[in-house]
Amino acid sequence: MFDRRKFIKKSAVWSGYALAAVAIGLPVFSFVGFRKITKKKIAFPPDSQLAPVNFKEGVYLLSHKDEFYALSARCPHLGCTVNFDAVSKTFKCPCHGSAFDLLGKWISGPARKNLQPLPIKKNSNGDIETVLKI
Ligand code: FES
Incomplete structure (x- = not known):
């Protein structure tokens, strides 16, 4: 019932x-x-005005043998921003100590992945642009 x-x-x-x-x-x-993944355009000045290592808004733009390439500064472990150590020429994560070489390859620490390479292109002003996914 x-x-x-x-x-x-x-x-x-x-x-x-x-x-x-x-x-x-x-x-x-x-x-x-x-x-939601958003894309953010980041522009660096023309290559003649750039240093060998440049940082802007979470992106490293580096030159190697007159070629530029970009790396995300986001550590693949838990997302901290890596710092460039000019003495050892490596990227070091301040959070848990992961280290990456100049090309972004993982060297040591808990990250176990490389820094993310980013595509670059020159815009009509001669600036070097890259797109960062946030
Ligand atoms: S966030 Fe970089 S090593 Fe953990």
Whole structure:
């Protein structure tokens, strides 16, 4: 026989569970699954005005044998910004100590991946542009 009290009590309990699942799940899904990736254009001045190692807004632009290349400064471990050490000519992550060579190849530390290379092109002003995905 249908018991209205039991039904209302169970409905209240299951509504609470559903509410808790939404309250916990929504922030987790929004962080993990639904992050919007935006692209940011970063322009460096023409190559004649650049140093061998240049940094701007999370991007390193470096020259090697008169060729420029760009690397993301985002550490592949947990996303800290790596610093360039001019003495050892390596990139070092201040967070957990990963190190990368001048071409962005992983040397040591917990990152175990290379720094992300970024495409570059010259725009009509002669500036060197790259696109960083955030
Ligand atoms: S974030 Fe760079 S080593 Fe952990």
